[in-house]
Every structure is written in structure tokens, then in C-alpha cells.
Amino acid sequence: MAEDSHSKSSEEKTVKCHLHDRYLKEFLDDNTIGGINHIFRGRSKVRRLLWALIFIGSIVACITLISISFQTFLEKPTASTITVITQDDEGVSFPSVTICNLNLERNESDMVADTGYLLMNHIFNPDENFHLTGLNSSFLLNSCNAISDSFPASFRNTTLWNSQHPQETLDKLIHFCGFVSGINSAVIPCKDAFKPVLTSAGICYTFNGSNNRIHSTGVRYGLKLILNIQQEERPSFNGKSGVKLIVHDGRDIARPNLYGIDVAPAHAVDVGVRRKASKDETNEADCIDSKELPFFSEYRYSQFACRQNAIVENLATSCDCSIHPDRPSSGPYSSTPHCTFDKGCCVLEQYQTFNPELACPLPCYFPYYEHTASYSSFPNGRYLNYLVEETNMSVDYIKDNFLSINVFVDDLQLTTTITKYTFGVAELLGEIGGQMGLFLGISIISIVEVVVLFLDELKRLFCTKKMREKMQDIENAIELPEIEGTDVEEDIDNKV
Structure with a gap:
């Protein structure tokens, strides 16, 4: 049991x-x-x-x-990779080249031109031109209305843009312009290809290289310029003379106040450029692909283009005028008149107080040109004698006013830096x-x-x-x- x-x-x-x-x-x-x-x-x-x-x-x-x-x-770790794209036999688009005379036109016998010179310098280059004398935008702004009211109506109705006579100035500035696209190509005159543009440094002149293709690399090809800066008509106000050279993408705005190459008279500069691009595929920079820019619709979106558009839009709203030479064909700003001297005080005040930084995020894709420059003296020897005979000017005048610029492509490849998440x-x-x-x-x-x-x-x-x-x-x-x-x-x- x-x-x-x-x-x-x-x-x-x-x-x-x-x-x-x-x-x-x-x-x-x-x-x-x-x-x-x-x-x-x-x-x-x-x-x-x-x-x-x-x-x-x-x-x-x-x-x-x-x-x-x-x-x-x-x-969110990130890493950058570099890709290189080799172009075909058709060549690549030549970069845009913008030249800015370091001094705007000044003519003491012409009140419109002389006052326009001072006002444009205050608007675009206040620190550059007036820090040595102690004058600044605030000083001019305090006395601007009183000065403007004393001018006759014909002067007050003159636009800031036309007061500088851009086309006439361009004809005097460019003594020679030639473009060679490749081996056995003819030299194409290109003086008429430069167009006046309003930049952050005043009125400059741009050669839109995207309309031309380059097939060969090296200093023998590309854009050749000989310039006359006319110091007698455009005296140095801050001790500088020469031009600012900016090489940029054809659909990007020139940025003379941010970067560029200074070329002094009696000098030649050879500038070799390479095409580059940056692409951000992450969300860290809060970048955007595009944004409507009414006054710069023909340009690719960039932070600088966005800021310039914000400034012009603010002037159109606050001063009821446009300082930009081109107005939108449609929309609220299509009938905005150009800014005249009568609006100059308002324009100066808005440039002094308006800050467009926060409204413009970075672009996700941005093409640009990397450059190297080498300098030498110019002109010398036989070419100096040739210029003396051709222009009927003295050697001293040519040495004080003439300079040479040669822009060429030293690599037909496009190098893109891509930033992406690695995890x-x-x-x-x-x-x-x-x-x-x-x-x-x-x-x-x-x-x-x-x-x-x-x-x-x-x-x-x-x-x-x-x-x-x-x-x-x-x-x-x-x-x-x-x-x-x-x-x-x-x-x-x-x-x-």
C-alpha cells in the first residue's frame, strides 16, 4: 500500500x-x-x-x-563623399565673370553724378569708404532729408540706377575682350556680352559664361580682358584702385562684398577655375531645394540671392520703389517704380536697419567655382608700346589705369561633395x-x-x-x- x-x-x-x-x-x-x-x-x-x-x-x-x-x-552621424563627373566632348559651360570698378563714377561738375556717387557708396560700402573719416550711414541719414529737399525736382526724379550711366561706363572700362573656346577656335569679340548688374558693391558688369562652352583647358583659352579703370574720372575715395573680379555660376548672383579677386592697375592676373558643387542629403542644416524669389527668378536659389531678394522686396514695400534694374513681370511688384533720389533717404534707412538673415536657409545643392590666381606686372615691352600707339595715351597713364585679366578652365570635370547620413x-x-x-x-x-x-x-x-x-x-x-x-x-x- x-x-x-x-x-x-x-x-x-x-x-x-x-x-x-x-x-x-x-x-x-x-x-x-x-x-x-x-x-x-x-x-x-x-x-x-x-x-x-x-x-x-x-x-x-x-x-x-x-x-x-x-x-x-x-x-545622426554624417559623412561626406566626393564624386567626380567627366564631361563629354561637347565641353562645359564657361563660368560667369563679373567685374566691379572699386570706385563709382564721380564728377564734381555734375551734381547728379556726384551726389549719386556719394549715396551709392553709403548704401553699398559704408564701412569701406567712411570709417577713416568717422562718417557713417547714420550721419548721412540725419541730414539726408534736408539735403534732398534742397535739390530741384528734376534731380530728385532721377533714378539711382541711371545716374551712374552704366552702358557708357562699360564702354570706357573694357578696352578689349576676347573669348577662345578651344583648339583652332577663333577669337570671339565679347565686349557686348557684358551687361550691367546691380550688386552688393554697386553697379558691376557680368559676362554670362553659360552662353559659351569651353572645350580646352589652359591659359591659352577662355576669357581675356584688358581694362581701363579711368582713375581721373573715378578717383579713389578710400585709397584703393583697380577692379574686383568675381567668378561664379551663371545662375548665381555675383558676391563682390563676400569674395573675389582684387586686381590693381599695372598688373595681370591669370585665374584658373574648377567646377565644384556641394549637396546636402541630411536634415541637419534645414536646407531647401528652392524658394520663390520674385526679383531674382532667373537665378538658382542660394542664401545670398534670397537675402538680396528680401532686401529689394523690403524696399518695394517700405519705400514703394525698386532699386533692382529688373522688376517681376507679374505679381505685386510688377508696377513698382525704380528708386529715385527722392526715395534715397528711405532706401538708405532700410539698408541700415533691415536684416534678412533669418529668412534665408541654406540650399541643399549649390554649384560654385574654385579658383587659383597668379599675378604679374602689366603692360611691358612691345605690348606697352602697342597700347601707347593705339590709345594715344602716355606710358604713365597706361600704367596707372590699365590691367589685364585672363580667366580659363583648368579642369573639365565636376567635383561634387555629397553629405549624407552614414547610419x-x-x-x-x-x-x-x-x-x-x-x-x-x-x-x-x-x-x-x-x-x-x-x-x-x-x-x-x-x-x-x-x-x-x-x-x-x-x-x-x-x-x-x-x-x-x-x-x-x-x-x-x-x-x-
Whole structure:
């Protein structure tokens, strides 16, 4: 009797260790998670306990490494890559070249030209021209209205743009302009290709290189300029003389107050340029691809173009005039008149107080030109004698006023620097999948199996009899081909 009771109690203990959940049993039979079967169906309790500890340790290690991957993802690491594109035989677009005489026209016998010179310098170059004398925009602004009211109506109605006589000044500034596109190409006169533009340094002149293609590299090809800065008509106001040279993309605004090359008279400069571009594929800089610029619609979006457009829009709104030579063909500014001297005080005040920095984010793609420059004296020898004979000017005048500029392409390739994330969503998912596969043998199928087990348990706990009957009706309505497991096994046995 004692033996029977002892065997009975041991059987009861054994029964308590069995799993009766049908869904969990099916999960253990079919799941692909490594180690689960060893925990619940191991040969001994010690083995099952060891497998449980190994499984828990793997989970901890997996979660730790996944958290590190998440932290790396949230830090958004970036890297820059450089791509080089070689152009075809058709050549590449030549860069735009803008030249600015460092001094605006001044004529003391002409009140319009002389006052226009002073006002334009105050608007565009206040620190450059007046820091030595102690004068500044505030001083001129305080006396501007009184000065303006004393001028006759014919003067007050003269525009700031036309007072500088840009086309006439251009004809005097450019003594020679020639463009050579490649080997065996003829020299194309290009003086008429320069157009006056209003920049942050006043009125300058731009050669739009995008209308010309260059096929050869080297100093023999490209744009050749000989300039006469006319210091007698344009005396230096701040001790400087010469021109500012800016090489830029054809759809970008010249930026003489930000960068450029100063070329003094009696000098020649050879400027070799290479095409570059920067592209940001991240969200860190909050860059944008484009933005409507009513006054600069023909230009590619850039921070500088955006700021200049904001300034002109502010003048159109605050002073009811446009200082930009071109107005939009449609929209609220299409009929805005050009700024006259009567509006000069308002223009000066807005330039002094308006700050467009915050309204202009960086562009995501920005092409530009990198340049190198070498200098030499100019003119000398036979060419100096040639200029003396051609212009009927003295050697001293030519040395004081003439300079030479040669812009050429030294590489036909486009180099683009691309900034992108090095650890994005795809990399994060790859890290997570790798860690889960390494430590737990888990894949997407394994996760689906766990989800199915969870849904089955919810169905068992919460589904009513009526709901189960509806689910069974849906199950019966679906027809799929089936393969009976016993038949398959019999076929295999027969073949064996």
C-alpha cells in the first residue's frame, strides 16, 4: 500500500510539470527561435536551467547592443563623399565673370553724378569708404532729408540706377575682350556680352559664361580682358584702385562684398577655375531645394540671392520703389517704380536697419567655382608700346589705369561633395536584425510566430462561443489546397 501511494504522489508531481496549452504546444513544435525547445523540452532539469540562463543572457546582450544601435541612429552621424563627373566632348559651360570698378563714377561738375556717387557708396560700402573719416550711414541719414529737399525736382526724379550711366561706363572700362573656346577656335569679340548688374558693391558688369562652352583647358583659352579703370574720372575715395573680379555660376548672383579677386592697375592676373558643387542629403542644416524669389527668378536659389531678394522686396514695400534694374513681370511688384533720389533717404534707412538673415536657409545643392590666381606686372615691352600707339595715351597713364585679366578652365570635370547620413533607417534595421539573429536566431518569421501565439491566446481567453462560430464560418468559406500529412508520409515510405 505504501508503495502504491508513493507512486501515486510521484505521478501527480509529474503531471504538474506538463503544459496543456494547445497554442503554446503548437508554438513550441513549429517556432524558429533558437533555444526555446531546449528550455521546455530538455533531457534534464539541469540542461533546461542552463538553456534558460543562456537564453536570458542572450536577450540581455541583444537588448544592450540594440540600444547602442538606437543611440547611434539618434546621433545622426554624417559623412561626406566626393564624386567626380567627366564631361563629354561637347565641353562645359564657361563660368560667369563679373567685374566691379572699386570706385563709382564721380564728377564734381555734375551734381547728379556726384551726389549719386556719394549715396551709392553709403548704401553699398559704408564701412569701406567712411570709417577713416568717422562718417557713417547714420550721419548721412540725419541730414539726408534736408539735403534732398534742397535739390530741384528734376534731380530728385532721377533714378539711382541711371545716374551712374552704366552702358557708357562699360564702354570706357573694357578696352578689349576676347573669348577662345578651344583648339583652332577663333577669337570671339565679347565686349557686348557684358551687361550691367546691380550688386552688393554697386553697379558691376557680368559676362554670362553659360552662353559659351569651353572645350580646352589652359591659359591659352577662355576669357581675356584688358581694362581701363579711368582713375581721373573715378578717383579713389578710400585709397584703393583697380577692379574686383568675381567668378561664379551663371545662375548665381555675383558676391563682390563676400569674395573675389582684387586686381590693381599695372598688373595681370591669370585665374584658373574648377567646377565644384556641394549637396546636402541630411536634415541637419534645414536646407531647401528652392524658394520663390520674385526679383531674382532667373537665378538658382542660394542664401545670398534670397537675402538680396528680401532686401529689394523690403524696399518695394517700405519705400514703394525698386532699386533692382529688373522688376517681376507679374505679381505685386510688377508696377513698382525704380528708386529715385527722392526715395534715397528711405532706401538708405532700410539698408541700415533691415536684416534678412533669418529668412534665408541654406540650399541643399549649390554649384560654385574654385579658383587659383597668379599675378604679374602689366603692360611691358612691345605690348606697352602697342597700347601707347593705339590709345594715344602716355606710358604713365597706361600704367596707372590699365590691367589685364585672363580667366580659363583648368579642369573639365565636376567635383561634387555629397553629405549624407552614414547610419540611417536601413542600417538600423540591419543592425537590429543582425543582433537578434546572432544572439537569438530570431527573424521576421520568428516575430510573426510570437504575434500569432499572442493572438491565439487572446482568442482563447476572450472570444465568446458566438464569435468562435463566426470565425469558423469564415474558415469554412475559404478554400485552399491541402496536403494530408499522413498521405505524404506514406508516399515517402513507399518510395524509400
